Amino acid sequence: MTTRANYRTGLDKFNRIGTAANVFFHAVFILLTVVCLVPILVVLSVSLSSEDSIRHSGYHLFPKVLSGEAYYYIAQQGTMISRALGVSVLVTAVGTVLGVLLTTSMGYVISRPNYKLKGLLTWVVFIPMVFNGGLVSSYYINSNLLGLKDTVWALILPLAVSSFNVIICKTFFRSTIPDGLIESAEIDGASQLRIFFSIVIPISLPVLATIGLFLCFSYWNDWFQSMLYINDQNLFSLQALLNSLMSNVDALAKNASSMGISYAELVATMPKESARMAVAIVIVAPVAAAYPFFQKYFISGLTVGAVKG
Incomplete structure (x- = not known):
């Protein structure tokens, strides 16, 4: 019984470590995805912004004034x-x-x-x-x-x-x-x-x-x-x-x-x-x-x- 209890305890500990590792790696990859996507979104936003809004407001994640010029x-x-x-x-x-x-x-x-x-x-x-x-x-x-x-x-x-x-x-x-x-x-x-x-x-x-x-x-x-x-x-x-x-x-x-x-x-x-x-x-x-x-x-x-x- 003691051996089985120790086995279950070790298995639960291993599962908790595995879950924590998965959460950590998911967070890291989500962060990397955001880091990669944000510049692309900024480039797309600026390309769809009017030139006047860029001069006055600078770059933004979403266009201030939408324009296809x-x-x-x-x-x-x-x-x-x-x-x-x-x-x-x-x-x-x-x-x-x-x-x-x-x-x-x-x-x-x-x-x-x-x-x-x-x-x-x-x-x-x-x-x-x-x-x-x-x-x-x-x-x-x-x-x-x-x-x-x-x-x-x-x-x-x-x-x-x-x-x-x-x-x-x-x-x-x-x-x-x-x-x-x-x-x-x-x-x-x-x-x-x-x-x-x-x-x-x-x-x-x-x-x-x-x-x-x-x-x-x-x-x-x-x-x-x-x-x-x-x-x-x-x-x-x-x-x-x-x-x-x-x-x-x-x-x-x-x-x-x-x-x-x-x-x-x-x-x-x-x-x-x-x-x-x-x-x-x-x-x-x-x-x-x-x-x-x-x-x-x-x-x-x-x-x-x-x-x-």
């Missing part, structure tokens, strides 16, 4: 925005597909224990994670040697492959794809390309979604490549164009005549603060809408790379 102002740049949006969608789609193909194929190659150049290629992948060649050398190679300047490939190729993504793929393939499966396919006469596309890729959805999401975020949010390599405004991505519109009033003035607005009137009426926030919402909204569909694969892919690396 910032979004209307962005919509006035319809031709430029739609063209830049098309460039961003094209670059993101092509870059993500190409990047996933190159990254997973290289990760698969260096994950195979019987590949003779595995050690050399692993160092080739690892060294850029520690030592960077620098911006000048990258610019010279991409612009002069490869001739990518003022082409859409300048927005795609520099971001297509990263050492970090290749290491994630290598770890996933090494820990998930059994050697016996590959060997049995080789015995049946399958080529390495057939093995990769018919066997490895179909059972690697978590890492494909993870790398695809990384690449999608990188391409969609990138404006730096446009700043470096693109002089033709017709090839500006959405982020580069909106960054230019918000940082340089002269870029807006070039289109004032087509809108029937004088330069002075354009500068005076431009919703500066609310437009900046509206730009942020326009950029973030598509990615935020797409993320929930990839979350399951994204988390499972990262877990494999983190635990078994």
